[in-house]
Amino acid sequence: MYGDFAFIYDSLMTDVDYENWYSYIKLILDKYNKNPKSILEMACGTGNISYYFAKDGYDLTCFDLSSDMLSIAYNKLNQFKNVTLLNQNMIDFKINKEFDLIICLCDSINYIIEKEHLLKTFRNVREHLSQNGIFVFDINSYYKLEEIIGNNTFIEDREDIFYIWQNYFDCKDNISHFYLTFFVKEQNGLFRRFHEDHLEKAYKLEEVIELLDMAGFSQIYSYDGFSFKAPNKRSERIHFVCLP
Ligand SMILES: C[S@@+](CC[C@H](N)C(=O)[O-])C[C@H]1O[C@@H](n2cnc3c(N)ncnc32)[C@H](O)[C@@H]1O
Incomplete structure (x- = not known):
């Protein structure tokens, strides 16, 4: 659980280009012809990606399990009227709303340790996704965590x-x-x-796809890093794009 680490998280993440990550998500949206109005970000952390969605005026709801991470996110995001911040758990979150885009970035999904909890999370995402919605997330690959x-x-x-x-x-x-x-x-x-x-x-690619399939996603795509190429044995970060 992120505690005191939250207060130095941003200083240690300077090598992560969040603006570029935001542009990659926008490319995914273009590729899949999506123009979301409402967005849910799970495990938003200190709000580094959220900031770009908020700045562009999207109706954005973000949540995280760590109140320390959220306190930093609050400082970054409270200038925007279009943002709601919540303290929730991905495994059993409940928000009385459907979203056009749900994202979960920077290996937050790897923090779900039990396979059945990951299935629960994916089912929950599926339930909160609008009919024409899209779910985008990434994982640290098995290769990266092991090797x-x-x-x-x-x-x-x-x-x-x-x-x-x-x-x-x-x-x-x-x-x-x-x-x-x-x-x-x-x-x-x-x-x-x-x-x-x-x-x-460390989840294997096939394992994640199987759980997404069980959760009711009908189209599941995976990409190596920030590309649109298929993952390979040495992919360190894998992005998933899922459609209901
Ligand atoms: C590596 S950080 C990534 C944060 C943020 N997404 C980013 O891009 O910087 C992982 C985040 O996942 C959150 N997290 C871990 N387990 C969670 C859970 N079950 N529900 C909600 N958030 C969780 C942590 O509190 C932390 O903020």
């Missing part, structure tokens, strides 16, 4: 933030354990230490 993140340790040494990200891939349960230790410089010049553990589940 790239794997059992490796990453260190980042910056002026104000130092962190150690240790990983353990459990190949029995297909779960990637992230052990994160942060040292963050406070106003008094001293560094505060805190720790967070995160889990991401």
